[in-house]
Amino acid sequence: MCLKKKYEWTVGIRVLHWLTFLSIGVLVFTGFYIANPFWFTHTPGTKEAYDTFSMANVRFIHFVAAYIFIFAIILRLYYAFFSRFDADWKEFMFRWLNIGEWISTLKNYLTFKPYGVEGLKSKYNPVQSLAYFAFILASVLQIITGIVLYTMNDNSIRGVAFVQKLLFPVVQLFGGYPNIRIAHHLLMWFFIIFVIAHVYMVIAHDIGEKNGSLSSMFTGYKCEDE
DSSP states (O other), X not given: OOSEEEEOSOHHHHHHHHHHHHHHHHHHHHHHHHHSOOSSOOOTTSSOGGGTOXXXXXXXXXXXXXXXXXXXXHHHHHHHHHOTTTOOHHHHHHGGGOGGXXXXXXXXXXXXXXXXXTTSSOSOOHHHHHHHHHHHHXXXXXXXXXXXXXXXXXXXXXXXXXXXXXXXXXXXXHTSHHHHHHHHHHHHHHHHHHHHHXXXXXXXXXXXXXXXXXXXXXXXXXXXXX
16 A cells, blocks of 8 residues: 655656657567568459558658657657756666666566665666667667658658768768668667567566555656655
8 A cells, every 4th residue: 555655757757758658669579570571461453542552651650650759759858958857867868877786686687676875866867877878878879860751762751861971971971871860760679679668677676665655657656755
């Protein structure tokens, strides 16, 4: 029984969390399809033209989800640095350097038992801190590689040529567009693994500490005492 509740996540953070989660899900599914079309097949000449261009539709959905993902990441970074309540950039950038808490934290994730650092005044344990720091770095890189691929062959949209010129050093750094595509695809697997690990860690943390971690991203509240 939860005797005392702590307001942990604001509405803005929770909305951005679920926007990020949903956009990643859509991006992964559509990304798999773009890389290797496996659905919406049809017999040539049996349908109207507007009903046969499934790749164009999937790409459109992919780009819309990408814009939502970019919006969510940018706004979350704004919250992390400038919000009065949610400014937590120091925690997810540096708390993972607290080596002393790593062993006890890993014990919780492996045994589903309390690890004794829940009472500390921090939103994140060191494992979460490192995971979220890596997530931000991967997100920035994924956005950049995605924009490079998006603007690769299209000069018809106003400003695209400028973006191509701006990001061309990235293409050179990776050694060409094929390597950009490979990096973009590999980063997708990072996000898949991250989501799976994130869900597991939240469940383990919730069971071990009995603090309502799982429900807090819906309600905003976590339990401090039982």
